[in-house]
Amino acid sequence: MKKAMINSPLGDDVMGEDPTVLKLESMLAEQFGMEAGLFFPTGTQSNLCGVMAHCHGRGSEVLLGANAHLCLYEHGNLSTLGGIHSRQIQERPDATLDPSTVEKMIRADDPHFPRTDVVCIENTHNVLGGVPLPKSYVDELSKVCVENELKLHIDGARIMNACVAMNVSAEDLCENVNSVSICLSKGLGSPVGSVLVGSSEVIYLARRQRKACGGGMRQAGVIAGAGIFAIENNVNRLADDHARAKVLAGVMKSAGFVIDKEPQTNLLFFGVPEGSRLTQDDVIEKASEVTPAAPAAA
Structure with a gap:
């Protein structure tokens, strides 16, 4: 990955002239069946x-889950920067809305209310345990959006x-979605x-907003090159991460930790029983038992 970064051809991305950024954007747009892509420094932006x-x-107004990252961990930026009201809906146990x-939460056309324009979901859902949301659900929610002229x-x-995790292509999963933010620095391992x-x-509209938010970068190919490497080399390694999470859950459960939810992807949430003497050193010790070879045994 570092070699890819060093060897990436560069240009001015603000002017749309960085060939490495352009390659990354078109690569992901094609994979997701979308017309275009835009590179950002962060997923929040x-x-x-x-x-x-x-x-x-x-x-x-945006409708979104009460436990969504967009709701809890992005500094309320939809309201503070966008003037957009967030209306939270409690997720079901399977992380869906x-x-x-x-x-029912879509506003009537009334000057007393904000105008409902967008529904946002998170896939996989972070806070609720890395749960993947299936295409059937995404399509069902998309139907509601289309019928009510929402995005x-x-x-x-x-x-x-x-x-x-669901053995589905990005294009199929997002077939009826209007936009997707794809992070390169989580499981994919880009910096x-x-x-x-x-x-x-x-x-086009997001590019203008990116500039206003300070997200336009110059020779950004040096980091886009890492993203290309991640897409080309690390996606097929994610199944190993999922297997390791399952192995780690079993190891920690046998050691006395409480597993909140059996991992379905790469996130594992656990707790310590009340009165237990288990420490962070015990966590480290158990995690060290899950070696790169562990997934094959799983």
Whole structure:
């Protein structure tokens, strides 16, 4: 990956002239069946600009999960920077939003209310245990959005993990989605960066928002090169991460830790029983027992 970064041809990305960035953007747009892509320094900014591109302006509203990363861990940027109201819906145990509840939460056209423009989901869902959301659910929610003239955005920080876990292509999974933010620095192992994919119009609008948010970079190919390497070499390694998470869950459970939810992808959430003397050193010791060869045994 470092060699790829060093050897990446460079240009001015703000002017749309960095060949490595352009290659990364087109590569992911094609994989997701979208018209265009846009490189961002962070997933937080990619989500923000993607959602803003779908909204009609200040006073718009987004429907999203109460435990979504967009809701909890992005500094409330939709409201502080975008003037967009976030209306939270409690997720079901499987990390999905009930489509019928989503439909009920859509505002009537009334000057007393913000205008509902976008529905956002997270795939995989971080806080609720790395749960992958299946295509059947995404399509069902998309149908609600289409019928009510809303856009559907996916925070896909770990969407490649979802694709691998469910053995579905990114294009099929996101067939009926308007935009996706893909993080390169989570399971894929790139040091930095995210890519927003969507229609040419969405990417045009998001590019303007990116500049306003300070996300335009000059010779960004040096980091985009790492992203290309990650896409070409690390996606097929994600299944090993998922297997290791399952092995680690079993090892920690046998040691007395409480496993919140059996891992389906690369996230493992655990707790310490009340009164237990288990320490962080015990966690490290058990984690060290899960070697690169462990997934094969699983």
